Amino acid sequence: MADKLKLDIGCGRHASFFDGFTGLDVCEPPPAEELAGRPWLRLNFMEDTLPWAPGTVDEIISTHVIEHMPRATGVLFLRKAWALLKPGGKLTVTTPDLRILCSRYLAGDLPFWNRQHPEFGLSWPGTTLCQRFNHAVHPAWGQGKPWAGHVYIYDTDDLLIAAHEAGAVPVRIIPESSPYYKRPDHETGIEATKAGGK
Numbered sequence: 001m002a003d004k005l006k007l008d009i010g011c012g013r014h015a016s017f018f019d020g021f022t023g024l025d026v027c028e029p030p031p032a033e034e035l036a037g038r039p040w041l042r043l044n045f046m047e048d049t050l051p052w053a054p055g056t057v058d059e060i061i062s063t064h065v066i067e068h069m070p071r072a073t074g075v076l077f078l079r080k081a082w083a084l085l086k087p088g089g090k091l092t093v094t095t096p097d098l099r100i101l102c103s104r105y106l107a108g109d110l111p112f113w114n115r116q117h118p119e120f121g122l123s124w125p126g127t128t129l130c131q132r133f134n135h136a137v138h139p140a141w142g143q144g145k146p147w148a149g150h151v152y153i154y155d156t157d158d159l160l161i162a163a164h165e166a167g168a169v170p171v172r173i174i175p176e177s178s179p180y181y182k183r184p185d186h187e188t189g190i191e192a193t194k195a196g197g198k
Contacts, residue, residue: 004058009045009081010065012119016040018061018179046077050084057084061092061180064187071152071162078166087196091168092180094189096136098153101186105133112185156188168192 008016011023014030015038022039029042043050046069060081066074081091104112113132117123124132137153154162156173163171174181174189181189 006059007057009062052084054083055086057089058086059090063094066093067095067150067153069151075162075165078163078168082166082168085194087194089194091192094187095154096186097188098155101136159190163190163192
C-alpha cells in the first residue's frame with residue numbers, strides 16, 4: 001500500500017511536528033540536519049502552482065496559519081485545501097480563539113500573557129497587558145518577521161461558518177483527543193472529512 005500523502009501547511013522553519021506529513025511554508029528552509037530526511041517544501045500555498053492535483057491528498061493540517069490572512073482569504077484557503085483532498089480525506093485547522101484571548105485579557109491572566117515562545121521569546125511583547133493583547137490580535141505582531149502578523153482572529157462559531165462558506169462540510173469542532181489540538185489554553189479548531197471515503 002502506497003504511503004499516504006499528508007500536508008502540514010504553514011509548519012514554519014522546521015519539519016512538521018507530526019509523523020508522515022510533508023511540511024510547507026513560505027519561509028527559509030530548515031537546516032538539512034534538522035529535517036533528517038523528512039519532506040519540506042518552500043512554497044506559497046495561496047499563490048504558487050501546487051505540485052498536487054485536486055483530489056489526490058489524504059490529509060491536510062494547518063496549525064495557527066489561517067489567522068495570518070484576511071477572513072475572505074481564509075475562506076479561499078479552506079476551499080483550496082478542501083479541493084486537494086481525496087474522498088475520505090481530512091482537513092484539520094487550528095487557530096487562536098478570540099473568545100479565549102479576550103477572557104484572558106479581561107481576567108488579567110499574567111502567567112498566560114508572560115508565556116515564552118520556544119523560538120521567539122515572549123509570545124506577545126509589550127510592557128502592559130493592553131500592548132500584549134494587541135500583539136496577539138493585530139498585524140503589528142509580524143513586524144520584522146518573515147510572515148504577516150495576526151490579521152483576523154476567529155472564534156469557534158466563525159471558524160465553523162468559514163468552513164461552511166468554503167464548502168468544507170461536514171465539519172465539527174476539533175475534539176480534545178486530536179493529536180493536532182496542542183494549545184487548548186488559547187486555541188480553537190475544526191475537523192472536516194470529505195464524503196465518499198471507504
